[in-house]
Amino acid sequence: RSPGRAPVLDALGRSRVGRLAVAGDLAVFEVATAVGLEAIADSERAIMAADSRGVGQLIRAALDAGARRLVIGLGGSATNDGGAGMLQALGALLLDAHHQPIGAGGGCLQDLAAIDLSGLDKRLAGVEIVVACDVDNPLCGEKGASAVFGPQKGATPEMVQALDSGLHHFAAIAARDLGLDIQSPAGAGAAGGMGGGVLLLPDARLQAG
Numbered sequence: 001r002s003p004g005r006a007p008v009l010d011a012l013g014r015s016r017v018g019r020l021a022v023a024g025d026l027a028v029f030e031v032a033t034a035v036g037l038e039a040i041a042d043s044e045r046a047i048m049a050a051d052s053r054g055v056g057q058l059i060r061a062a063l064d065a066g067a068r069r070l071v072i073g074l075g076g077s078a079t080n081d082g083g084a085g086m087l088q089a090l091g092a093l094l095l096d097a098h099h100q101p102i103g104a105g106g107g108c109l110q111d112l113a114a115i116d117l118s119g120l121d122k123r124l125a126g127v128e129i130v131v132a133c134d135v136d137n138p139l140c141g142e143k144g145a146s147a148v149f150g151p152q153k154g155a156t157p158e159m160v161q162a163l164d165s166g167l168h169h170f171a172a173i174a175a176r177d178l179g180l181d182i183q184s185p186a187g188a189g190a191a192g193g194m195g196g197g198v199l200l201l202p203d204a205r206l207q208a209g
Helices: 053-064 084-089 106-111 145-149 157-178 190-198
Strands: 002-009 015-023 026-030 069-074 093-095 114-116 128-133 204-208
Touching: 002 053, 015 053, 026 053, 053 069, 053 084, 069 190, 084 093, 084 106, 084 190, 106 157, 114 157, 128 190, 145 157, 145 190, 157 190, 190 204
Parallel strands: 026 069, 069 128, 128 204
Antiparallel strands: 002 015, 015 026, 093 114
């Protein structure tokens, strides 16, 4: 296995080096190498704005390395944006009512009015993505990403309510625009809901890590 490195953004939009392993057409990485909670000091945690864009950048790095199979480990993230930033980094359009891209972080999911995946990186077609989840939580609700994991990332009870509402809204728009259920699968709530967002990619599946 040959380890690789790629420039990415952390959950607060700061530059850092992400790591991935590449062996032939297989690439493996953990989302925490890009947007991990351990990289954010307690005093800096800002869960409403924390963004998963760096994970999309790591997926692009894997594609650049020729990967046709990806194994992505979900866990230890500082984010609660349902993978919205990851999708945006891969070319998806998450638009508000004025047809402008929504802002970064789970706090902006309530602004979502439409999802357009036509601009996704074309190399994703035919790439098998296995998402290894460290938990089996659904996306939303009392056992969802925000309620269970939000407090350890710095969310107050009011933030938990707002973030959960945003993920509910994200799931509703995904169901309406794409006909996909990203809310109920076991593991959809992993890594701040990234497990749900990954299901919007062409050939992705969740499984127990």
